[in-house]
Every structure is written in structure tokens, then in C-alpha cells.
Amino acid sequence: MSDIFPKWTNQLPVKIIAGAILAATTGVAGVWYYFTPKYTRVGYQPIQPVPFSHAVHAGQLGVDCRYCHTDVEESWYSNIPAAETCMKCHNQVLPNDPRLAVVRESAATGEPIPWVQIHKTPDYVYFNHSAHVNRGVSCVECHGQVDQMDEVYHAKPFSMTFCLDCHRNPAAKLRPPDKITDLTWKWSDDPEAAAKAQKENGSKFVTDWKVESMENCSACHR
Amino acid sequence: MSEVAIPPTLKIQAPPAELEREPLVLNERPPGWISDRITSVVEGKAPRWWWIGLSISVPLMVMLFCVLAYLISTGVGIYGNNQPIMWGWPIVNFVWWIGIGHAGTLISAILFLLRQKWRTAVNRAAEAMTIFAVMCAGIFPLIHIGRAWLGWWLFPIPNANSIWPQFRSPLMWDVFAVSTYFTVSLLFWYVGLVPDLAVMRDRSKTKIRKFLYGLFALGWTGSNRHWSNYEKAYLILAGLSTPLVLSVHSIVSLDFAVSQLPGWHTTIFPPYFVAGAVFSGFGMVLTLLIPLRRLCNLEEVITVRHIELMCKVTLAVGSIVGYAYGMEVFIAWYSGSPYEKFAFWNRAFGPYWWGYWTMIICNVVVPQFFWSKKVRTNMLVVWVLSIFVNIGMWFERFEIVITSLSREFLPSNWGYFIPTIWDILTFLGTFGLFFTLFLLFLRFLPMIAISEVKGVTPQADPHHPLGGAKPGGHH
Numbered sequence: 001m002s003d004i005f006p007k008w009t010n011q012l013p014v015k016i017i018a019g020a021i022l023a024a025t026t027g028v029a030g031v032w033y034y035f036t037p038k039y040t041r042v043g044y045q046p047i048q049p050v051p052f053s054h055a056v057h058a059g060q061l062g063v064d065c066r067y068c069h070t071d072v073e074e075s076w077y078s079n080i081p082a083a084e085t086c087m088k089c090h091n092q093v094l095p096n097d098p099r100l101a102v103v104r105e106s107a108a109t110g111e112p113i114p115w116v117q118i119h120k121t122p123d124y125v126y127f128n129h130s131a132h133v134n135r136g137v138s139c140v141e142c143h144g145q146v147d148q149m150d151e152v153y154h155a156k157p158f159s160m161t162f163c164l165d166c167h168r169n170p171a172a173k174l175r176p177p178d179k180i181t182d183l184t185w186k187w188s189d190d191p192e193a194a195a196k197a198q199k200e201n202g203s204k205f206v207t208d209w210k211v212e213s214m215e216n217c218s219a220c221h222r
Numbered sequence: 223m224s225e226v227a228i229p230p231t232l233k234i235q236a237p238p239a240e241l242e243r244e245p246l247v248l249n250e251r252p253p254g255w256i257s258d259r260i261t262s263v264v265e266g267k268a269p270r271w272w273w274i275g276l277s278i279s280v281p282l283m284v285m286l287f288c289v290l291a292y293l294i295s296t297g298v299g300i301y302g303n304n305q306p307i308m309w310g311w312p313i314v315n316f317v318w319w320i321g322i323g324h325a326g327t328l329i330s331a332i333l334f335l336l337r338q339k340w341r342t343a344v345n346r347a348a349e350a351m352t353i354f355a356v357m358c359a360g361i362f363p364l365i366h367i368g369r370a371w372l373g374w375w376l377f378p379i380p381n382a383n384s385i386w387p388q389f390r391s392p393l394m395w396d397v398f399a400v401s402t403y404f405t406v407s408l409l410f411w412y413v414g415l416v417p418d419l420a421v422m423r424d425r426s427k428t429k430i431r432k433f434l435y436g437l438f439a440l441g442w443t444g445s446n447r448h449w450s451n452y453e454k455a456y457l458i459l460a461g462l463s464t465p466l467v468l469s470v471h472s473i474v475s476l477d478f479a480v481s482q483l484p485g486w487h488t489t490i491f492p493p494y495f496v497a498g499a500v501f502s503g504f505g506m507v508l509t510l511l512i513p514l515r516r517l518c519n520l521e522e523v524i525t526v527r528h529i530e531l532m533c534k535v536t537l538a539v540g541s542i543v544g545y546a547y548g549m550e551v552f553i554a555w556y557s558g559s560p561y562e563k564f565a566f567w568n569r570a571f572g573p574y575w576w577g578y579w580t581m582i583i584c585n586v587v588v589p590q591f592f593w594s595k596k597v598r599t600n601m602l603v604v605w606v607l608s609i610f611v612n613i614g615m616w617f618e619r620f621e622i623v624i625t626s627l628s629r630e631f632l633p634s635n636w637g638y639f640i641p642t643i644w645d646i647l648t649f650l651g652t653f654g655l656f657f658t659l660f661l662l663f664l665r666f667l668p669m670i671a672i673s674e675v676k677g678v679t680p681q682a683d684p685h686h687p688l689g690g691a692k693p694g695g696h697h
Contacts, residue, residue: 036382160383
């Protein structure tokens with residue numbers, strides 16, 4: 001057989017197997033990291049037509065989320081405010097600021113501001129904002145610390161795991177209904193005491209408010 | 223070595239001529255002849271029938287790929303599958319092809335463990351048939367799921383959706399049963415091929431053939447140690463494959479039996495399916511080997527006795543299948559369940575009566591001809607009957623899948639299945655794939671296990687006048 005395969009080929013199978021294992025591991029690790037929403041979705045921050053700062057409005061000035069997103073408690077959809085909402089203040093505050101030109105134009109003509117949507121669920125997923133915010137799920141759980149973002153970016157992965165993590169254990173996330181839009185709120189500054197309070201109150205909220213947090217497919221894929 | 227005189231009293235008397243079994247290789251052919259004859263199929267010029275076969279099967283295979291591309295890009299709506307018959311032809315074809323695969327494992331594993339020496343002439347081709355049939359079968363569930371690119375959801379792979387296969391579903395068991403079956407069959411086939419690949423390597427004239435056969439022969443030298451390891455590996459694989467013969471089709475049957483549907487929800491399904499699978503598999507082996515032994519001039523290796531023995535297996539399992547049909551009908555009546563009764567009445571006399579009676583004729587009546595030695599030894603008749611077996615087994619799966627779904631509990635949900643042209647073309651296309659692979663196998667690998675056949679020739683027996691150690695000879 002030496003005329004077909006030289007001696008060095010004896011090591012070849014081991015090398016090929018080692019190489020294949022290495023390649024497979026790299027492939028799996030690569031897919032794991034680069035192909036999941038933790039990488040593909042988190043950090044998405046498109047350029048918006050108006051450089052609106054949530055940090056200034058919601059954080060510094062303390063405007064409640066619901067001042068602009070008025071329908072979030074009644075509707076499945078959390079609405080983007082019309083330019084009129086902005087103009088309530090901005091016809092007095094910075095009335096001639098060039099950064100607000102698009103807003104003024106929109107208010108005058110009625111043409112909506114072409115905001116770029118950041119947080120999307122796929123069309124085969126049913127999500128209802130009102131069901132969540134009326135049962136003690138804060139905005140911060142899905143949207144992150146928007147009150148500290150100059151311009152909004154995608155803070156959470158929005159994978160199915162992300163939804164299910166909470167649906168499988170809602171007691172760990174529920175908070176008093178009046179604290180829903182207080183994005184920095186905590187039970188206590190002491191992390192141990194906060195965890196204890198969450199544990200005590202979370203399961204109580206689940207029973208009291210009849211939180212179903214369904215896990216069957218048709219809960220979201222209707 | 224010196225000659226040892228054997229005292230005449232110790233000489234073993236030859237059995238009377240009428241008790242002598244027909245030898246497994248006729249005309250006392252020597253080992254060299256066996257090697258030459260079997261490898262001539264691979265080494266000689268490709269015969270005309272091979273080119274004709276390939277020129278039919280390759281276009282069919284290409285058509286299959288085109289249909290699959292159309293299906294995947296468009297959706298399963300191009301098939302006749304619709305409420306209430308969502309399973310349609312793809313599952314009929316899946317079960318049919320996977321059933322055909324069973325003869326290969328039965329011949330290679332169970333008959334090996336039972337020391338049935340006649341298996342050696344047919345096992346290689348039967349195992350190849352198994353592997354190609356399982357490949358054809360595997361296509362159907364994959365395309366049938368609709369979004370084929372999500373097929374990986376069938377496997378327990380951690381993912382960002384936090385979802386996991388439903389291990390309580392028999393459809394899930396099916397995935398593992400079939401993939402295990404395919405893997406073990408492939409390994410078993412390959413391990414058996416290694417000594418023969420070395421034969422092919424050593425006989426090769428061209429460098430490229432020498433290289434390729436040498437690559438897959440894994441450095442086989444035929445040394446004692448190689449043979450000893452080989453025999454052990456082969457025995458272990460035979461042991462592993464044996465439960466698979468029973469498990470795979472049992473699990474396929476559970477796809478049906480675990481559901482609540484009348485006509486499916488029966489405990490007889492696993493053994494009944496296994497018998498049916500072996501039956502259809504032997505049908506296909508006969509269909510393939512009867513023309514091949516003639517076309518490849520291998521009538522002295524795959525003898526009439528081989529064909530006869532396979533006919534007997536077909537008769538035995540065919541009778542079990544017939545018994546199962548009878549028992550299904552009996553239990554439908556004896557259970558007192560009106561739904562069960564209706565399901566079987568509907569099969570025999572409902573809108574699909576033609577399928578039922580085709581099945582009964584092909585699977586129950588046809589194998590009974592094999593009681594006659596005259597039929598068993600007439601190759602043309604056996605070949606025609608084996609085709610009926612294949613047809614009958616397709617109709618069996620058709621009856622099970624289609625009739626039960628077409629008339630279930632809710633009469634407002636009744637329907638009638640009409641296949642579309644794409645259903646038919648896909649099924650035809652899988653024949654193209656199967657025969658292309660099989661014809662390529664014939665031309666590139668020895669279709670009979672050369673080394674094993676030599677071991678079962680009459681002269682391999684040391685007591686045979688032509689066999690064993692020759693006095694004074696170097697061996």
C-alpha cells in the first residue's frame with residue numbers, strides 16, 4: 001500500500017477529526033453568538049428624523065411615559081404621539097429651534113413624522129401592551145432604561161426566550177401598578193431587601209391580579 | 223508439514239444424496255472465479271442495460287429536485303394535502319419507502335445472527351437498497367413539515383426560542399428512530415464493504431481507482447488481526463441492528479397508533495407494521511435481484527435456491543400481514559366500538575374500496591402462490607409477483623393514512639383525497655433517486671460480499687475434497 005499512501009498519511013485521520021471538531025465548535029459558537037437576537041437586535045439605534053431625547057424629557061424633566069404614549073393602558077399598541085403632543089409645550093419652549101422644524105411642519109400639515117420603529121415583534125406574534133402594563137409589568141422590563149437614553153435603542157433581545165423567561169416566572173418581575181412608569185424604581189436600595197420584597201409581593205400580585213402569563217403556543221401565536 | 227494418514231474408521235460418511243442441500247455457489251466455482259465474476263460488474267465496460275437504466279433514472283431524479291425546489295419555494299399547497307387529509311401522499315410514500323428498507327437490515331443482521339449462510343449472496347445489495355430507500359423516505363417528512371428550513375427544530379438544539387422538541391410525541395420518536403436506523407445501516411454496510419474495497423483496490427489498474435478504493439479500504443491488508451477485529455465489529459453491529467429491525471417500524475406505526483383516530487388507534491400496529499415492512503422489503507429485494515442475477519451473470523452465486531428462500535420469507539411475513547388484516551377487522555367487530563366498525567367497513571366498502579381490495583389481493587392472495595415450488599423456481603413469475611407485493615404494500619399505507627383521515631368522528635369534517643400532479647411527480651422522482659443511487663452502487667462497489675461468499679462455498683469446508691488444507695501444501 002505504500003505506493004498509494006505515503007507514511008505521513010497515517011496521522012491524517014486524527015488530524016482530520018481534530019480539525020472537524022474544531023471547525024464544528026467554532027461554527028456552533030459563531031452561530032450561538034452572532035445569529036441570536038442578543039447580537040442581532042440589541043443595540044439597534046436607527047437615525048430618527050428628529051433627535052428627540054428621552055433622557056431630557058422622561059429623565060431630567062420627569063415627564064411620565066403616558067403623557068405621550070397615551071394609549072398604552074387601553075390598547076394592544078403603545079402609540080407614538082402626534083406632533084400636536086409635542087407642540088403643547090414646544091409652541092412655548094424653543095419655539096424656533098431648528099431641530100424642531102420637522103415637528104412644526106408635521107403639526108402644520110398633519111403629515112406624520114416619519115419615525116423609524118425600533119421595537120418590533122414579528123407579525124406572527126400577538127403582543128398586548130395593556131395586558132402587561134395593567135398587571136404590574138413595567139416599561140423598563142422590555143424597553144430598558146429609556147429615561148436615560150438620549151436616543152432610543154433596542155436594549156433587550158426580544159427573543160422568544162426573553163418573553164418566556166418572564167412568562168414562566170412572572171412573580172420575579174411584577175411591581176406595584178403605580179410604579180410601572182417609574183423606570184428607576186426599586187423595592188429598596190439594599191439588593192437583599194429588594195429581592196426579599198420582590199419574592200414576597202411578586203407571588204401575591206400573581207394571585208391577586210390573576211396573572212395568567214400563558215405559556216401555550218396560541219397565547220402569542222394566534 | 224507431513225502427511226497424516228487418517229484411519230478409515232474415522233472417515234465421515236457423506237450424507238445421502240437426497241439430503242444434500244443445494245450448494246450456495248453452483249458448479250464448484252473456485253475463489254478466483256468468484257472474485258473475477260463479481261468484480262467484473264464493476265471493472266468491465268458498462269453494459270447497455272446500465273446506461274439505459276441510468277438514462278431513465280437520472281432525468282427522474284433531476285425532476286424530483288425541481289419539484290422539491292418548487293415545493294419549498296411555494297409551499298405544501300401544491301400537494302393534495304388538505305383538511306381533513308393533512309398527511310396525504312407524503313406520509314404514504316414515507317412509510318412505504320422506509321418499509322422497503324427493512325429487508326436489508328433483516329437480511330444483514332438477523333440472518334447473520336441466525337447463521338443463515340445464504341444471506342451472503344444478497345446482503346450487500348439488500349443493504350444498499352435499505353440505505354437508498356431510507357434516503358427516499360427521509361425526504362417526505364422533511365418536505366411535509368411545510369417550512370423545510372425549520373427542520374432543525376426536530377432536533378434538541380438549544381435555541382433563542384426556549385423551545386424544545388416534544389418528546390412525548392411519536393413523531394419525535396420517529397425522527398430518532400429513522401436517523402439511528404440510517405446511521406447504523408450505513409455503518410454496517412460500510413464495515414462489511416471494507417475487505418471487498420481492499421479487493422477492488424488491489425485489482426485496480428488506474429491510479430485514481432487505486433487511490434479511492436484504497437482510501438475507503440482503510441489500509442486493509444487481510445492480516446489475521448484485521449480479520450479478527452473485523453469479525454468482532456461486524457458481530458457488534460449486527461447485534462445493534464437487530465433491535466432496529468423491530469424498533470423502526472414499530473415507532474413509525476406509533477405515529478398512527480398513539481393517536482385517537484379509528485383505524486389507527488390499535489395495539490396490533492407495531493408487530494403488524496414490522497411484518498408489513500419485512501414483507502415489502504423482501505418484495506423489493508426480489509424485484510431488484512431477479513433481473514440483476516441475470517444481467518450481471520451471477521446466476522451461480524445468487525442461485526434459484528436463494529430466490530426460493532426469499533420467497534419463503536415473503537410467504538411467511540405475508541401471511542402474518544394477512545392475519546393482521548383479519549384481526550383488525552375482527553377486533554373492529556368484537557370491540558363493539560361503532561367508530562372502529564365504521565372505519566373498517568368504510569375501508570372495504572367506502573369510497574376507497576378499490577384501494578382496500580387491491581391491498582388484499584396483492585398482500586394476502588399473491589404471496590400464497592409461493593406455497594408452490596413450481597412458482598418459487600420460476601424466476602419470471604416470482605418477479606411479477608414481487609412487483610404485486612410492492613404495489614400492495616403501497617396501497618396498505620394508502621388505506622391506513624387516507625381512509626382513516628377522510629372519515630373521522632365528525633361527519634362535517636369528512637373529505638376525499640385527490641392527489642395533484644406534484645404529488646405524483648414527487649413520488650416518481652424518488653424512484654429516479656433510488657435507481658440512480660442503486661445503479662451507481664452496482665458500477666462502483668461489488669454488489670455481492672466477495673469474501674463472505676467464498677466462505678460459504680462447498681469447498682471452503684475443510685472436509686470437502688477440494689477444500690481445506692492440502693497435505694504438503696503451503697497455506
